[in-house]
Amino acid sequence: MAIFSSLARSGQFSARLAALLSNPALLQASKNALAGTRSMSGGHGPKNFTITPSRFQWHKFKDMFHYYIMVGLIPVGAVVFYANVFVGPATLTETPEDYTPKHWEYHRHPITRFIARYILPNPQQEYEKMLHHIYEENEKAQIRALEKDVRAKMAERNDYQSYYYRPAIGKYHRVAKEAAEQLEALRGD
Incomplete structure (x- = not known):
């Protein structure tokens, strides 16, 4: 019996759904929703507002990318260019016999020498x-x-x-006690 009653209810539901779908106002609203435009009031030109997805993330990415290019890549490129063109690699020269080279002097490139001297440990x-x-x-x-x-x-x-201790000699204890009593007598109350 329960099965027949649920079938009867589903038939009533489908009849109501058909009545709703045949409503012209509802059909017009569904067409406007699918079109992605909104009718605007007033103003010149076409009265449509096209709904588009946000471009915020793309613009934020471009801004951050350009910022880090300006702050990071350009100064680093300028330093590398200066080091390669104007300073150049280190060359071997004669050193005195009593001179011991520092650990950063074994590197040839000036940037590597700078990193070895000031950033990396000895x-x-x-x-x-x-x-x-x-x-x-x-x-x-x-x-x-x-x-x-x-x-x-x-x-x-x-x-x-078990615990072991060295026996203490009593005379040193007595001498220290007498010295403490004399200091106490000198200090007073």
Whole structure:
């Protein structure tokens, strides 16, 4: 019975839909919506306003592209041109025997020399930092090995961890106490 009642309702719905679609005002509105134009009031010329998608993103992209070309590419190009044309590559010359070249002097191009001197770290410092890191890791490994040996000996001898202290000599304690009492007497209340 439920199936027959739903079929009857769908028939009523299709009849209402046909009545709506035959409405001339609705047909005219749907034609205007599909055309993409809007009728304008007043003014000269054709009274149509064509609806077009926004070009904001395209204009914003062009503006940013031109900005970064002006700010980035042109100055960098000028610096590279100046370095290649007027400065030129480094040449080998005789150096005194007691002179040690700096790390940036091994590069030939002036821009590479500038980057090596002012931006990149000194390779010798980096090497020494790595050696220090290796030394620290070696010390940690030795301490871990010693701790492992101590724990193995403790397990072998059925021993346990206890604290050890060196006994203090009483005469130094008495001398320090007398000096503190004398200072307290001199200071007063």
